[in-house]
Amino acid sequence: MSAFLKLVRPRMRALAAGESLSERGITYTRLANGDGRWSVNVMVNRRRHHQVVGLESEGYTRTQAEALVASLRATKRASAHGVAGSRHNAAQTVSQAADEYLQYLAGHDGRDLDTKARRFRDHLKPHLGQKQVARLTDDDWLAYVAKRKAEGASPATINRERSALLHMLNTMRRRKLLAAVPVLARQAEPEGKLVYLTPEESQRLLDAALVDQSPLAHPFVMVTLFTGLRHSAALNLRAGDVDADRRILWIREDKAGRREQPMPQILADYLAELVSGMEPEAFIFASPRAKSGRAYQMNAIFARCVKRAGIAKHCTPHTMRHTAATNAAHAGLDAATIQTMGGWKTRAMAERYTHAASMRDAMDALQGRLTSRPVTPELPRPVSKPA
Structure with a gap:
């Protein structure tokens, strides 16, 4: 990689309050109090990441900003083929991953197989089946939640389906088949009354x-x-x-x-x-x-x-x-x-x-x-x- 031309000491010292220098997704801004702020603004996996790295007075330099950009791009390279290792050459869809996941559970004493299979078959596959499992995002999950609510599904039902999906993704990660797992927001469930018989x-x-x-x-x-x-x-x-x-x-x-x-x-x-x-x-x-x-x-x-x-x-x-x-x-x-x-x-x-x-x-x-x-x-x- 060639040397930086803009983000060099002489140019940074010459900045007036409120002025900035940007290069390769890294920005240095001179604040009103004379301090310098480092931030990054890059596109990774078709999503923009805008994040403050830290202040110059706190010891942050261009090195930390470069490390953050490198980390984000490394995540992009891993997710491009969907695996952390080399056990798969092509990205899997959620539908393909679900079939392999259920087969894996059946051979490893998995629990509650019938229920998991039903949730994938009836709901998760129809709505998310064609998504690449390695590129599944929180936005994809929110779109799924909106569709299920429109179908009349309760928050508790959606949370059970979320658990099945997360278990599949975490199982893939443990098997070195997936680099990262999205958060997938949990739906708030109303407090239920505890009903029992006398x-x-x-x-x-x-x-x-x-x-x-x-x-x-x-x-x-x-x-x-x-x-x-x-x-x-x-x-x-x-x-x-x-x-x-x-x-x-x-x-x-x-x-x-x-x-x-x-x-x-x-x-x-x-x-x-x-x-x-x-x-x-x-x-x-x-x-x-x-x-x-x-x-x-x-x-x-x-x-x-x-x-x-x-x-x-x-x-x-x-x-x-x-x-x-x-x-x-x-x-x-x-x-x-x-x-x-x-x-x-x-x-x-x-x-x-x-x-x-x-x-x-x-x-x-x-x-x-x-x-x-x-x-x-x-x-x-x-x-x-x-x-």
Whole structure:
């Protein structure tokens, strides 16, 4: 590279306040207080980067400005073919990368494959499939968010799709297939009300499920009520996954991965009788009409039982997960135990149940404190003076 002709000491010293010199995307500006400011203004990957490097009084020189420009252009060279190494010669589209990503997960014990595949197939590929995965930007993601909102998708749904996309990009980066991953802004989700069933409502739901026309209704309510299993994890249970002696369910497929799920004695006895005589690989929630051999979902059956039980709350199969965790918290279990029991990824997700239980105990204690001593039934009234 040839030497700089403009950004040299004699010319920089001759600048008056407010004057600047620019060369090769680097600008030196003389400020009103006599200090000098270094900044860069370059086009990289069809995007303009305008950034202040620092002040001369802080020790910044042309060297730091040159280093920043070199770094930005190096990122451009890496993203031109989409990889950090040499394992791919041509840039991949998001659609091509998704196919390879899902195949990779299938061969490496990936989690929640069906859900990830559905999100890519139904939403991410149709909208982003033709984009080059290495040139995916935050602006591309914002355009995707706008389209999904126009289709009626909620912020929570879009965030789940974002998680699938980010997991793919981060997996590619770990495998040295991608140089960098964009941020992809997360959508703000409204605070949801924690809905759970009281013990009395739970018993009514069990009674309603027992007389439902579907033979799967009662086992499903029993399993989810006494374990807090996720909807899909419960439906994937097979007869051989039940260890009634140890009071353990072996969970093969779940959002939290493979794990052992503890269960109380009442459910262990119930399932031991239910799977008696069944083949180990037989689904507990079998459905002859389903291609997979087991029920795909229980929403309609569950809603019918909720209605028959006379429960007015908005109650879905996931409500049983909240119910199990809330009851565990009221029984005195700590957040760490509840997290292990329910397979939550973080402690914070389990602490919201213990927090709710603690607040209820606190309010009971406050009521007991305030009502344990005599309380004047009527507030004192001021005595009116005669006119």
